[in-house]
Amino acid sequence: MDLNFSIYTTSLTLESLDLPPSNVFPAFIFVTLTYCFILVFNMTVLLTIALNRKLHKPMYVLLFNLPLNDMVGATAFFPQLVSSLLSQSRSITYSACFVQALLIHLYGAGSLLILTAMAYDRYIAICCPLKYNSLMSSSNLLKIIIIIWILDFSLIGLLLALNYRKEICSTKIVEIFCNNPSLMKLVCGDTKLNNYYGLFVIAFFDGLSLLIVVFTYVQILITVVVKRQSDAKSKAIQTCGTHLIVFLCFQFTSVFAFIAHRIETTSPSLRQAFFASAIIFPPILNPLIYGLNTKEIRQNFIFLFRKVSSTKKNDKLSGMKR
Structure with missing residues (x-):
């Protein structure tokens, strides 16, 4: 007979990190620095876009959403991991676990939707340049951003809500962090509806985004080849190639x-490695690939940095004169 546990009084146990005592402190330093780097890199891109009116264009407004989303994913993952390393405890309350899972899935779905919208923007810019200003007007751009976040919050919110129970039949989370599949394994009784809806959400986000991205890049490739312009080719390859690889x-x-x-024979370590890599690497690489590697953002960042440095230097000189 299955035991029922109340989510209000029972703590969950995350999968062990399997770190020897001698590696705990180095791991804590590494994880903390990684999280700090992610925040600094993404905040740099955010501030550079926000403080420069020249960058208030559709492509950069869409890009503005990416570091915001990346910081949500990183904040859902890293602080809890740092806490576990400090306390040497893998316990977590159900509410904290639920919030972590919600934020991580919002981040994952949001990444796909934002990258898809960026691919559409590049398609319009390269394939329909004369219609770009009308198709990517301020009102249409706002609609795209609203649709992205409504789809993200509504579909992912319902996905996690289906797993929410006042009583659960297990307290073991089979991952190093909380996510929807691991929460679903705690549920008592039949979870067919959860499974079916989860598969629908995966098919919707991954299938829709893949379909749109493949279509747009095929059209971009055709347009570039037909035009036979070397500068257009190099710009398209540089801009779209890295985007496609990351996507x-x-x-x-x-x-x-x-x-x-859903495959029992899969190695847990391999599964956890893929889950963790999807959370750790994009927030580090995205600001470098889409931010500092973009000429306009890099130039404006350098200008902003020099302006801030000059202001601090003038303030210091003024203070010395006084």
């Missing part, structure tokens, strides 16, 4: 991680 890598790691939960 496909994120697709592969996230899809494999979720499918692995």
Whole structure:
């Protein structure tokens, strides 16, 4: 007979990190610095776009959403991991676990939707340049951003809500962090509806985004080849090539991680590695690839940095004169 546990009085146990005592402190330093770097890199991109009116264009407004989303994912994962390393405890309350899972899935779905919107923007800019200003007007851009976040919050919110129970039949989380599949394994009774809806959400986000991205990049490739302009080719390859690589890598790691939960023979370590990589690497690489590697953002960042440095220097000189 299954035992029922109340979510209000029972703590959950996350999968062990399997770190020897001698490696705990180095791991704590590494994780903390990684989280700090993620915040600094993404805040740099955010501030650079926000404080420069020249960057208030559709492409950069869409890009503005990416570091915001990346910081949500990183904040859902890293602080809890730091806390575990400090306390040497893998216990977590159900409410904290639920919030972590919600934020991580909002981050994952949000990444796919934002990258898809960016691909659409590049498609319009390269394939329909004369219609760009009308198709990507301020009102249409606002609609795209609203649709992104409504889809993200509504579908992911319902996904996690289906797993919410006042009583659960297990307290063991089979991952190093909380997510929807691990929460679903705590549920008592039949979870067919959860499974079916979870598969629908995966198919919707991954299938829709993959379809749109493949279509847009095929059209971009055709347009570039037909135009036969070397500068257009190099710009398209540089802008779209890195975007496509990042998108496909994120697709592969996230899809494999979720499918692995449904294949019992999959190595837990391999599954956890894919899950963790989908959370850790994009928030580090995205600001470098889409931010500082973009000429306009890099130039404006340098200008902003020099302006701030000059202001501090003038203030210091003024203070010395007084």
